[in-house]
Amino acid sequence: MASTLAMGHPWWERGVVYQIYPRSFQDSNGDGVGDLAGIERRLEHVGSLGVDAIWLSPIFPSPMADFGYDVADYCGIEPLFGSLDDFDRLLAAVHARGLKLLLDYVPNHSSDRHPWFIESRSSRDNLKRDWYIWRDPVIGPDGERLPPNNWISDFGGSAWEWDEATGQYYLHAFLAQQPDLNWRNPELRRAMLDVLRFWLDRGVDGFRIDVLWHIVKAEGLPDNPLNPLWTPRDNERDRVFQVNSTDQPEAHAITREFRQLADSYGDRVLIGEIFLPNERLVAWYGTPDAPEVHLPFNFALIENPWDAPTLARLILDYEAALPPWGWPNWVIGNHDSPRIAARIGEAQARVAAMLLLTLRGTPTLYQGDELGIAEVPIPPDAVQDPRELRQPGLGLGRDPARTPMPWRGDEAHAGFSTAPPWLPLNPDWRTRNVAGQERDPGSMLALYRALLALRRERPALAVGAFGLIEASEHKLVYTRTSGDERLLVALNLGQAPLPYAPESTRTGPVLLSTLGGTPEPGILRPDEGLILELEPASA
Numbered sequence: 001m002a003s004t005l006a007m008g009h010p011w012w013e014r015g016v017v018y019q020i021y022p023r024s025f026q027d028s029n030g031d032g033v034g035d036l037a038g039i040e041r042r043l044e045h046v047g048s049l050g051v052d053a054i055w056l057s058p059i060f061p062s063p064m065a066d067f068g069y070d071v072a073d074y075c076g077i078e079p080l081f082g083s084l085d086d087f088d089r090l091l092a093a094v095h096a097r098g099l100k101l102l103l104d105y106v107p108n109h110s111s112d113r114h115p116w117f118i119e120s121r122s123s124r125d126n127l128k129r130d131w132y133i134w135r136d137p138v139i140g141p142d143g144e145r146l147p148p149n150n151w152i153s154d155f156g157g158s159a160w161e162w163d164e165a166t167g168q169y170y171l172h173a174f175l176a177q178q179p180d181l182n183w184r185n186p187e188l189r190r191a192m193l194d195v196l197r198f199w200l201d202r203g204v205d206g207f208r209i210d211v212l213w214h215i216v217k218a219e220g221l222p223d224n225p226l227n228p229l230w231t232p233r234d235n236e237r238d239r240v241f242q243v244n245s246t247d248q249p250e251a252h253a254i255t256r257e258f259r260q261l262a263d264s265y266g267d268r269v270l271i272g273e274i275f276l277p278n279e280r281l282v283a284w285y286g287t288p289d290a291p292e293v294h295l296p297f298n299f300a301l302i303e304n305p306w307d308a309p310t311l312a313r314l315i316l317d318y319e320a321a322l323p324p325w326g327w328p329n330w331v332i333g334n335h336d337s338p339r340i341a342a343r344i345g346e347a348q349a350r351v352a353a354m355l356l357l358t359l360r361g362t363p364t365l366y367q368g369d370e371l372g373i374a375e376v377p378i379p380p381d382a383v384q385d386p387r388e389l390r391q392p393g394l395g396l397g398r399d400p401a402r403t404p405m406p407w408r409g410d411e412a413h414a415g416f417s418t419a420p421p422w423l424p425l426n427p428d429w430r431t432r433n434v435a436g437q438e439r440d441p442g443s444m445l446a447l448y449r450a451l452l453a454l455r456r457e458r459p460a461l462a463v464g465a466f467g468l469i470e471a472s473e474h475k476l477v478y479t480r481t482s483g484d485e486r487l488l489v490a491l492n493l494g495q496a497p498l499p500y501a502p503e504s505t506r507t508g509p510v511l512l513s514t515l516g517g518t519p520e521p522g523i524l525r526p527d528e529g530l531i532l533e534l535e536p537a538s539a
């Protein structure tokens with residue numbers, strides 16, 4: 001029973017978000033690619049996990065150059081995934097379970113096949129020319145044609161693509177097939193706000209907003225400063241600091257418009273994908289009078305090494321950076337990052353699950369992490385990720401985190417599809433799958449369910465205050481408190497047993513161990529995470 005205290009918080013503060021990557025959740029029509037009807041069929045799994053909301057990566061018509069992050073129609077459904085009717089059915093089924101549904105809004109760029117871009121590139125005086133960012137070439141010292149500035153695409157190479165027909169370059173922060181939209185154009189702005197209205201009117205509960213900090217570029221498009229530390233072994237994107245191509249004040253103003261619109265529909269949420277240092281990240285909350293996104297994604301756990309002193313520092317830095325009105329959030333995996341179990345191993349991935357679900361703030365879980373899927377080898381001829389194909393050898397590949405959900409060990413293709421899936425399954429799918437883990441009380445799935453259930457029961461975990469008690473070489477200990485409820489979380493990030501509480505802390509019963517079995521009194525076993533009750537402060 002959720003307490004009145006937790007109920008005083010909006011759902012997106014006390015709840016948990018689960019990310020579904022639609023191509024890889026469940027195929028229902030035998031083409032090897034997941035779809036909306038498949039997601040509907042597997043809602044039982046999502047419901048039984050105990051999360052509150054689903055975020056779907058893009059499901060809109062797309063040539064799939066960047067697997068849906070190249071949108072050719074913002075108000076339709078990609079036929080591979082189904083139809084608008086399928087979507088409405090899925091939304092109703094999600095709501096019938098008491099869950100929320102968030103879509104992925106991709107405002108920085110469309111597909112080059114979007115009718116807007118086709119018009120825009122048709123001639124220099126087309127009415128939609130200015131909906132994208134077109135510039136004349138710079139003429140070099142030997143009369144050669146050069147791009148308008150030194151900006152680099154996040155996927156490598158110049159961010160400018162030459163268009164022979166109209167004799168200008170267009171800007172693309174990602175692939176050339178993803179031309180950047182011009183948010184300084186009022187008509188484009190209106191059209192993109194209408195997109196939000198279209199989905200809000202259909203009843204979606206909010207949006208995850210793709211690369212939000214990219215949407216406006218500095219006036220005049222000045223060069224980005226060079227990064228003196230860059231070497232050719234690094235990601236090409238990092239050759240420059242993206243100060244002029246991202247994080248502009250005008251983007252905050254537009255985000256305030258998004259928020260006003262969302263708020264006019266009531267209880268909706270906006271989550272911004274933003275990669276910035278804390279002090280700039282938290283600016284995206286806006287102010288109480290002029291709010292921006294509810295949750296600017298916090299990727300600190302993805303971007304930093306897994307050790308106790310680092311974790312303690314990044315948690316405290318983040319907490320300290322938050323404005324009083326900013327609700328925190330945490331992420332350990334998504335479709336762009338290596339799987340947590342691949343990064344730190346399965347034993348520590350269990351500890352990471354406990355950390356994610358006991359920190360103060362809204363957690364976002366990524367499909368498949370609840371099974372502990374780790375490294376999935378992708379044979380060179382099976383690589384799909386366009387970023388990996390453009391910069392091979394840099395190890396930037398996103399495919400290993402995008403492989404299909406293994407549902408059963410006793411069906412072809414793990415029950416994901418009747419056809420060979422678009423990416424290979426995890427090699428251990430016969431033993432690592434949903435059905436198998438449902439039968440095993442010691443499984444990663446059982447741990448996730450137990451953590452989510454405890455979080456639901458205990459307001460201290462969902463919305464309580466955070467207090468760091470101890471961070472030593474291999475140990476992280478903190479409290480979560482709300483009213484009389486005081487819980488202690490103790491995580492052993494190492495391979496040796498450790499005492500879990502400083503002498504003075506009076507601990508009560510263990511509520512959950514990542515290892516199961518019988519915890520040893522006062523001791524954290526190797527790779528163990530514990531949640532314990534604490535005696536009231538005054539007792």
Ligand code: GLC
Nearest residue numbers: 066069174210211273335336
């Ligand atoms: C975001 C998405 C990523 C995509 C990129 C360009 O970072 O998460 O998958 O490639 O934006 O849209």
